[in-house]
Amino acid sequence: MTTRPTAKDLRHMLAWVVGLVCVLALLATPAQGLTTDRTTAAPNQDGGRNVIGGEPTRITWVGTVEEGEEVTGITLLFPAGCELSDDSYVKVQEMDMSDPQHPLHNERSATIDLTAARLIVELDEPIPAGNLLYVEIYKFCLPPVSGQVIITGTYTDASGASHDLTPSPPIDTIALTSTQRLINDLSEQEWVKAWNSVKFLNIFVNPLWIVASIPSLFFGWLRSLGLVLLGFPLAIPVGLGISFLRMSRFRLLRFVSSIYVNIIRGTPLFLQIYIAFFGLPLLGIKPNDYLLGVLVLAMNSSAYLAEIFRAGIQSIHKGQFEAASSLGMNGVQTMFFVIIPQTVRRVIPTMTSEFILLFKDTSLLAAVGVMEQMMFAKTLVNTAGNMTPYVIAACYYLIVTLPLTRIISVFEKRLAASEGREAPPGDKDKMTKRVGLFKTIAPLSATDSEPLDATTPERHSSA
Amino acid sequence: MTTDRITGTKTSASTGLRAVVRIEGLRKSFGSLEVLKGVDLEVDRGEVVVILGPSGSGKSTLLRCVNLLEKPTAGTIYFEDSCITDSKVNINHIREKVGMVFQSFNLFPHLSARANVALAPRKVLKRSHEEADRIAIEQLEKVGLGDRVEYLPAQLSGGQQQRVAIARALAMDPHVMLFDEATSALDPELVRGVLDVMRSLAEAGMTMIVVTHEMGFAREVADRVIFMDDGIIVEQGSPTEVFDAPQHERTKDFLGHIS
Ligand SMILES: Nc1ncnc2c1ncn2[C@@H]1O[C@H](COP(=O)(O)OP(=O)(O)OP(=O)(O)O)[C@@H](O)[C@H]1O
Ligand SMILES: [Mg+2]
Numbered sequence: 001m002t003t004r005p006t007a008k009d010l011r012h013m014l015a016w017v018v019g020l021v022c023v024l025a026l027l028a029t030p031a032q033g034l035t036t037d038r039t040t041a042a043p044n045q046d047g048g049r050n051v052i053g054g055e056p057t058r059i060t061w062v063g064t065v066e067e068g069e070e071v072t073g074i075t076l077l078f079p080a081g082c083e084l085s086d087d088s089y090v091k092v093q094e095m096d097m098s099d100p101q102h103p104l105h106n107e108r109s110a111t112i113d114l115t116a117a118r119l120i121v122e123l124d125e126p127i128p129a130g131n132l133l134y135v136e137i138y139k140f141c142l143p144p145v146s147g148q149v150i151i152t153g154t155y156t157d158a159s160g161a162s163h164d165l166t167p168s169p170p171i172d173t174i175a176l177t178s179t180q181r182l183i184n185d186l187s188e189q190e191w192v193k194a195w196n197s198v199k200f201l202n203i204f205v206n207p208l209w210i211v212a213s214i215p216s217l218f219f220g221w222l223r224s225l226g227l228v229l230l231g232f233p234l235a236i237p238v239g240l241g242i243s244f245l246r247m248s249r250f251r252l253l254r255f256v257s258s259i260y261v262n263i264i265r266g267t268p269l270f271l272q273i274y275i276a277f278f279g280l281p282l283l284g285i286k287p288n289d290y291l292l293g294v295l296v297l298a299m300n301s302s303a304y305l306a307e308i309f310r311a312g313i314q315s316i317h318k319g320q321f322e323a324a325s326s327l328g329m330n331g332v333q334t335m336f337f338v339i340i341p342q343t344v345r346r347v348i349p350t351m352t353s354e355f356i357l358l359f360k361d362t363s364l365l366a367a368v369g370v371m372e373q374m375m376f377a378k379t380l381v382n383t384a385g386n387m388t389p390y391v392i393a394a395c396y397y398l399i400v401t402l403p404l405t406r407i408i409s410v411f412e413k414r415l416a417a418s419e420g421r422e423a424p425p426g427d428k429d430k431m432t433k434r435v436g437l438f439k440t441i442a443p444l445s446a447t448d449s450e451p452l453d454a455t456t457p458e459r460h461s462s463a
Numbered sequence: 464m465t466t467d468r469i470t471g472t473k474t475s476a477s478t479g480l481r482a483v484v485r486i487e488g489l490r491k492s493f494g495s496l497e498v499l500k501g502v503d504l505e506v507d508r509g510e511v512v513v514i515l516g517p518s519g520s521g522k523s524t525l526l527r528c529v530n531l532l533e534k535p536t537a538g539t540i541y542f543e544d545s546c547i548t549d550s551k552v553n554i555n556h557i558r559e560k561v562g563m564v565f566q567s568f569n570l571f572p573h574l575s576a577r578a579n580v581a582l583a584p585r586k587v588l589k590r591s592h593e594e595a596d597r598i599a600i601e602q603l604e605k606v607g608l609g610d611r612v613e614y615l616p617a618q619l620s621g622g623q624q625q626r627v628a629i630a631r632a633l634a635m636d637p638h639v640m641l642f643d644e645a646t647s648a649l650d651p652e653l654v655r656g657v658l659d660v661m662r663s664l665a666e667a668g669m670t671m672i673v674v675t676h677e678m679g680f681a682r683e684v685a686d687r688v689i690f691m692d693d694g695i696i697v698e699q700g701s702p703t704e705v706f707d708a709p710q711h712e713r714t715k716d717f718l719g720h721i722s
Contacts, residue, residue: 322563325532
């Protein structure tokens with residue numbers, strides 16, 4: 001036969017060969033005496049879950065000694081590119097499983113020989129069958145690239161024979177980020193060392209943690225901002241609607257809306273968050289956490305906005321309604337073309353304060369696990385054991401709140417200027433008489449030039 | 464103060480009835496306080512009626528009942544051929560034809576003079592933007608504010624504001640104008656400009672009901688003067704009759720205090 005093999009033939013052949021190799025491998029390798037249970041490297045990224053290559057990490061290798069075996073030593077082989085750091089060390093432990101309910105951790109003495117390429121452990125006493133062998137390599141650097149690291153090796157049984165270990169599952173590594181590099185460089189600087197030697201500075205404004213927190217908290221900040229930027233615009237129409245109900249002709253509508261407003265304003269936002277996040281799942285409703293966070297914030301804010309709008313509308317002089325009516329405008333026209341445009345200018349400062357309060361209150365959602373600024377900061381603080389991430393989180397909040405506070409005072413000044421001359425000159429006592437009259441009609445009314453704050457219910461932050 | 468004559472406001476009135484406003488047995492209480500105690504009044508087309516009376520006598524309340532800013536407790540009010548106290552009547556339609564000028568101007572502070580005047584023609588009469596602006600500028604020119612159309616109320620003097628308010632009411636082409644102490648909130652030097660506008664409006668044949676303390680204006684412009692006290696019309700007649708030969712003690716008393 002001189003015909004050339006086709007691709008199909010080749011594939012068949014390949015399958016046969018692979019199958020054969022597998023069978024042979026199974027026959028050749030006796031049952032494993034020490035099986036690799038897990039091999040991990042501890043995350044060494046500030047505020048992250050990744051393992052950075054080239055940075056010290058802790059490698060944990062765990063294996064089980066199988067039935068009828070004893071293990072006296074183990075050799076782990078590391079891929080090229082691994083490095084020791086100045087203070088690398090190894091800890092060997094045994095997990096005694098003789099009482100599986102209460103496993104015992106015993107430190108094991110052993111002769112240890114560690115290089116960047118391999119680790120040789122010779123146990124003083126063998127580990128009996130059924131127990132677990134723990135090998136931890138501290139301050140060990142995996143190759144400084146992003147990729148996968150597989151650790152292989154051998155073990156020695158009681159007879160002194162050496163057998164291959166099953167290769168470890170791969171460990172993912174990432175390359176060093178520029179932030180991490182900057183942190184590394186900084187940590188070498190003399191001034192940083194001097195700075196950090198002052199306990200207060202070290203704990204609250206540690207330069208290394210400042211650098212680590214800024215990029216990582218930026219995303220938390222975006223998420224917090226997202227919560228309020230979605231929740232607040234949602235609260236505005238709802239709040240306006242409720243304010244109309246609050247001023248409705250119909251008693252039932254007034255009653256229902258006032259219950260809504262009073263319950264929401266009378267209870268802490270924190271409690272409302274708990275009820276929503278733990279109550280809805282009990283009803284079988286499991287909405288997206290972030291979305292539910294937006295909804296709870298919107299619901300809460302709508303009650304405050306409703307009162308701000310109501311006070312704003314009622315602070316508009318009764319004469320404005322009468323002038324519009326006397327021109328034949330109906331209620332809707334009066335509201336939309338005469339009252340609301342004037343109300344908007346007056347409520348913008350108080351609405352902005354409400355926005356600021358709501359933005360700060362997004363932090364309460366951390367308590368139910370919504371990922372936002374506080375959660376990001378908390379996670380960082382937990383890994384850092386340092387308060388600096390909280391201080392940076394505070395700065396991120398201030399980036400939003402300080403300029404807005406400035407804007408409020410500018411708005412207020414402009415408002416005062418634009419309305420300052422609204423009262424007709426020389427009409428002082430008539431004005432007061434008029435106000436006196438209206439107090440009996442609209443308890444929240446104010447004269448045209450009076451700042452709104454006097455009548456607007458202030459929200460007291462619930463946290 | 465130069466003011467163009469205001470003309471042509473009567474063209475839209477074409478019903479056969481002479482009375483534009485007819486009030487019968489009008490009563491109004493605020494809680495237990497009875498402010499109007501049975502008022503009968505008829506105002507003919509083109510007539511200028513001036514209402515005088517001490518403070519608290521119910522003048523404003525009477526005026527505000529005519530366009531139902533206050534809801535009468537009892538009695539009936541007719542505007543042209545409709546009974547406006549009838550609950551079936553669409554009061555907004557009536558109000559389009561009843562202009563009102565307030566003591567406190569009540570201009571819309573967020574709108575320019577032009578926009579103040581143009582708002583109701585646009586939204587209520589559904590005039591186009593351009594048409595409403597044209598009406599607004601025309602009316603503002605008539606009250607002598609052609610050079611102030613883009614000013615905000617806060618940028619105008621009290622007298623100018625009140626003239627904008629008059630222009631705003633006139634832009635709806637009303638059949639009757641109600642003035643409630645239109646000059647009382649003004650500094651004395653600003654009063655004349657407003658009175659000039661009102662005078663030329665009267666000369667142009669506008670039906671007007673005017674509450675004022677300006678006796679000179681009343682004597683000069685009024686076709687009929689009404690003296691009110693304590694919620695009733697005490698006395699009425701031509702300016703000469705009421706001012707020069709008041710019949711009632713209370714009228715004499717009041718006029719004595721004024722002059
Ligand atoms: N909305 C209201 N609620 C309660 N009482 C009112 C109301 N409006 C007017 N009054 C009372 O009705 C009475 C008459 O008021 P009105 O304003 O009609 O008087 P007036 O003759 O216009 O007085 P002035 O010359 O001071 O304007 C007054 O005692 C006033 O206090
Ligand atoms: Mg009055």
